[in-house]
Amino acid sequence: MFATYLVVTLLASAVSGLAAAANLTGHAYPARQADKLSVPRSWMRPLGVLLAAGALGLPAGFAVPVLGTLAAAGLVLYFAGALCAHLRVGDRQLGPWAAFFCLSAAALATGLAHHGPGWPPT
Structure with missing residues (x-):
């Protein structure tokens, strides 16, 4: 189980x-x-920071499981919001979105399977 958790988490982080x-x-x-999704370009940096926090939080979960759980959950929520943005403008080209979302969901699932929820710390 650890090998799957390790590979999925590192891939999602990368x-x-x-x-x-x-x-x-x-x-x-x-x-x-x-532009296609009518998202202001001024949001690009804050969205990039959120992605970076998730990318750094996932491998931090190897040492502090609750961080990995929160990072993976945050990425799942981020990409759920991205789906809403796609659907809002009628964009049905969801292949890249699905890859990001599924990797984040897999990181969350394998982390929970390996560590449990991670909170409260035991």
Whole structure:
């Protein structure tokens, strides 16, 4: 079980970290997505910070399980909000969203399966 938890968590962290870097550096892809979804470009950096917090929190969960649980749950909520943004404007191209969401949900599920909820600390 630990091997699955390790691989899924590191993969979700890496993918979220790359997305955070793209948002924080002003890469063209997230900017085009923001325009397509009617999300103000001024939100790009705060959204990138949220992704970065999740990406850093996931591997922190190896040492402090509650941090990993909170980071994974935060990423799941982040991508649930992204789904709402896609649906709000009628965008049905959800492949990339599904990959991010499923990785975050898998990180949450494997973390909970490995550690339990992580709170209260035992």
